[in-house]
């Protein structure tokens with residue numbers, strides 16, 4: 146199974162008196178969800194290969210509180226936030242990277258008001274920066290000419306105006322990026338945001354993820370690229386609903402890059 | 409007797425403007441019923457937003473066809489209203505075309521008003537067709553039946569009537585000028601209304617004067633009527649779009665406000681130095697109500713939002729919940745909020761300045777829980793809104809009330825929140841297993 150993952154924790158580094166360049170905030174999905182764990186590992190493989198000095202909080206990490214806040218439970222959110230901030234500040238964290246747009250948004254926008262000030266990056270931004278700075282390279286071959294459409298996560302795109310970093314990465318794979326009719330600022334939600342991931346949808350005539358998957362299928366993609374563990378679940382389910390799972394795969398951008406590099 | 413007309417005009421003008429001022433006062437009183445919120449920051453950016461969105465209509469042209477038609481009507485109305493200045497002076501002083509001495513410039517002005525009037529007519533007709541013949545989806549949603557539908561059409565009829573009155577007034581005037589009638593100075597150029605002139609061929613001077621005066625009076629009283637119609641209509645946006653875009657949210661769309669009252673409590677709970685025996689004496693202020701169940705729990709910018717809503721439905725047509733047949737419609741959230749604050753305002757008026765509990769509230773009586781829980785907080789609505797309205801903030805405030813005051817979240821969400829509370833994750837996994845993925849292959 147390739148070489149072993151090197152995943153130092155903050156506690157380990159701290160004991161050695163070391164400070165990593167960046168904290169990788171794994172998030173609940175990235176830690177526990179079987180599909181999302183693959184994204185986590187793909188991202189770690191890339192970091193390992195590029196020899197990036199990073200660490201995770203491991204068992205000291207706890208939910209950012211995003212789903213509680215969007216559900217309306219401000220109290221629970223702030224309890225989570227203040228507890229996490231205590232841990233982060235205790236380790237004097239300056240820079241955080243995460244593969245979850247919900248964690249990204251909450252850490253970046255809602256933690257500062259509660260005393261948590263960090264430079265927060267989404268993993269697509271971080272990877273793009275590594276490429277721009279020449280600290281890693283992407284091999285083109287694997288996805289050359291493949292039709293890839295990108296589904297904008299609401300909390301990355303509209304919520305934080307990050308539209309180009311993920312697209313830039315797809316283009317660097319030499320893939321053919323095909324846009325859906327609703328994309329970027331007008332991208333359609335996958336249906337998971339606002340704590341919807343954790344409940345049954347209200348009555349309607351269709352599931353949101355199916356609607357979005359139909360838009361994606363219109364572009365006749367070979368791969369639907371995503372950049373959020375929840376979008377990943379929703380789009381994967383959508384593709385299954387359309388019985389297209391044998392021909393179309395749903396992959397996180399980190400997974401695409403890891404695969405291109407045979408990691 | 410000779411001043412009768414001038415006096416009559418002055419009275420109508422004072423009544424029209426006075427009534428309008430009264431409405432504006434009521435409007436501002438109602439908006440100020442909302443909670444305070446600090447929006448005094450980042451002035452330059454706020455002015456910029458107003459210039460772009462309200463003045464420049466940048467968000468309208470995201471959909472080019474209605475966007476361009478709307479700009480025509482908007483520019484047309486602003487510019488043609490320069491003519492109102494002349495009408496008012498003429499009306500008060502008994503002059504006729506008092507700006508005529510401007511000569512060529514005057515000709516140019518009148519000519520451009522006429523061309524714009526024609527373009528407005530074209531745009532208004534197309535708007536009517538979109539609403540009534542093509543029946544564009546976003547105009548036929550459930551919240552658009554009854555008054556909102558009639559309001560939308562009525563505005564178009566009024567605009568059409570005003571433009572036709574303006575052109576007929578000019579046409580009759582043009583004919584009178586040809587006949588060298590007294591009082592009718594040779595002024596203006598009439599690229600559009602001259603084509604109406606043949607209708608008046610052969611009419612006597614007196615008859616023509618009657619037509620011209622009637623059109624003139626109807627036009628100006630029509631404008632005053634329209635001004636007073638605004639308060640009761642979605643057309644209020646022509647005024648409120650400006651302050652509303654100025655006060656619109658500047659933060660990243662994903663950033664939701666942290667409740668200060670909650671922060672205090674949380675800090676107290678987690679502060680190891682806090683003395684558990686000190687305090688809750690009688691002087692602690694009554695705990696603030698969390699979230700919103702009625703309009704008075706919202707802040708004034710949210711209420712301003714509600715009055716500004718143009719009911720265009722751009723938000724609803726991009727809403728993932730609405731697109732998939734759920735009851736939630738962000739436009740309806742705004743319309744309900746406006747209807748309720750109006751009701752509260754009327755209640756206050758009827759009860760000598762004090763709100764008497766009417767057994768109703770925004771939650772349940774206007775906005776159902778089913779609508780609130782269908783939102784994915786995706787911000788498609790706030791992105792789509794051409795005038796910077798934030799329906800999502802109202803949805804979130806109401807969810808806060810449901811969860812923090814009523815413990816009335818859907819049961820799945822209660823499970824999720826219980827998990828976060830106990831294990832630090834929305835699923836029932838142990839926090840100590842958070843790094844297990846590292847060992848799994």
Ligand code: SF4
Nearest residue numbers: 727783784786787789
């Ligand atoms: S934020 Fe909520 S109301 Fe607004 S478009 Fe998204 S789902 Fe609809």
Ligand code: SF4
Nearest residue numbers: 717718720721723793
């Ligand atoms: S909230 Fe904005 S987009 Fe929605 S109907 Fe009102 S004006 Fe239109």
